[in-house]
Each structure stands twice: as structure tokens, then as C-alpha cells.
Amino acid sequence: MPFVLGVVSRKGGVGKSTFARAIAIQALIEGKKAAIIDADPQATSFKWSRRRKEKAPAVVQLADRTLADLVAELKGRGAEFIVIDTPPHDQPIINITAEASDAALIVTQPYPDDLQEVGVPAAILHALGKPAGIILNNTPPRAHALTMARAALTAFPMATCPTAITHLMSHPYASAEGQTAQEREPKGKAATELAEIWTWFNSSIIVS
Ligand SMILES: Nc1ncnc2c1ncn2[C@@H]1O[C@H](COP(=O)(O)OP(=O)(O)OP(=O)(O)O)[C@@H](O)[C@H]1O
Numbered sequence: 001m002p003f004v005l006g007v008v009s010r011k012g013g014v015g016k017s018t019f020a021r022a023i024a025i026q027a028l029i030e031g032k033k034a035a036i037i038d039a040d041p042q043a044t045s046f047k048w049s050r051r052r053k054e055k056a057p058a059v060v061q062l063a064d065r066t067l068a069d070l071v072a073e074l075k076g077r078g079a080e081f082i083v084i085d086t087p088p089h090d091q092p093i094i095n096i097t098a099e100a101s102d103a104a105l106i107v108t109q110p111y112p113d114d115l116q117e118v119g120v121p122a123a124i125l126h127a128l129g130k131p132a133g134i135i136l137n138n139t140p141p142r143a144h145a146l147t148m149a150r151a152a153l154t155a156f157p158m159a160t161c162p163t164a165i166t167h168l169m170s171h172p173y174a175s176a177e178g179q180t181a182q183e184r185e186p187k188g189k190a191a192t193e194l195a196e197i198w199t200w201f202n203s204s205i206i207v208s
């Protein structure tokens, strides 16, 4: 079966879709056939795929299908690594995504309004015994806020990735062209960060 990664957060606008696409592209860069299930009715990742020139990754909308049905369909199309992009606020979808996933990553910004929303998905994933971790996104470089965020996140029963995703305009600029930051600037800072996150995910989260 393909590996299924859920990307979740209760807070809106923290970078779930940006990260879901970036980790799918990282999987492609690492030689895996990647696909994305867009479970958000807002269809951010699906619309991104319509702006995209390349065929891969396949991006399909959940709409009125089930996750199991779509995972089976994508498996039939050869997918090895499937990322589920989820909507904010919607706890039932966070629950079904957690259940359907082999592992999940919670995306958060490093500020109190964002950090206080990590608890619910963290509890769901912990209760299900799913391998899970936390990704800090949209972070300022070397700010006290980042140190404080890392300290606050130790309260949750899962690791926070040592590499945070810095606030960089390459992410929205890439999105405008249906790309990700690593594709737009393969030697850029975002590309380095995402490669480090991929390594951490494979060595610390999947194996644990
Ligand atoms: N690291 C980053 N640096 C700069 N901009 C970013 C970064 N991550 C995300 N953004 C921008 O922030 C905005 C929100 O990101 P995104 O749509 O990925 O969040 P989301 O959590 O999926 O939102 P929603 O809850 O609505 O689904 C987008 O315009 C995106 O380009």
C-alpha cells in the first residue's frame, strides 16, 4: 500500500496546504511517486494543481468520496506516497484523516494563537497511536518567539521538527505558478529546509 501522510491543524492559515504540496514535491524529488488528496472544500491544493504545468503529483479532491476509496484509486495509478491536505476547524475531517493516515504532521506557526490549537489534533493522533510530529512554519529567523514556541511545544506527546520553515516569499511566489519553493529555487533556503524535514520525517517519525 502507498504511505499516507496526513497534514493537519485546527488553526486556519498556518500553511497546511503550502506544506502538504512541498512535502509531496520533496517525495517526488526523492524518487517516490507522490499524490495529494485535497480534503478541503476550499480546494487550495486542487486549484494550485490547475495552475501547475507538470502532471505530477496527481491532486484529487475528496468531495463526496471516501479517503479509503481515493487511496485505493491512487494506489491503482501507482502512487507510493499520498499526502492528505485538510481544512481548518473541521474536527471530523481531522479525525478521519488521522485514522486513514500511516503518520501525520501538525503544522503550526510559532505564535500563541496558533500554538494553543495544537492540543486537539495532538490528542487525536496520540489516542490513535499514530506516528506524528509537529512542523513549525512561517517562522521569523532567530527570533525569541521561535525559542518560546519550541519550549511550549514540548508539552505535547510528539516531537517538533528541529528544522522550522522560515517565512519566505518564495512560498507564495511559487504557489502563483503552481510550483513549490524547492522547485522555484532549488538551491534556496526553503529547499534546504524541506530536504532536512524529509530526512527527519523518515528517520524520526516513520521509524519511531
Ligand atoms: N513559510 C511561508 N513563508 C511565507 N508565506 C507562507 C509560508 N507558508 C505559507 N505561506 C503563505 O500563507 C498563506 C496561507 O498558507 P496556506 O494556504 O498553506 O495555509 P493553510 O493552513 O492551508 O490555510 P487554510 O487553513 O485556509 O487551509 C498562503 O498565502 C501561503 O502562500
Ligand SMILES: [Mg+2]
Pocket: 016, 017, 018, 040, 044, 086, 087
Ligand atoms: Mg489549506
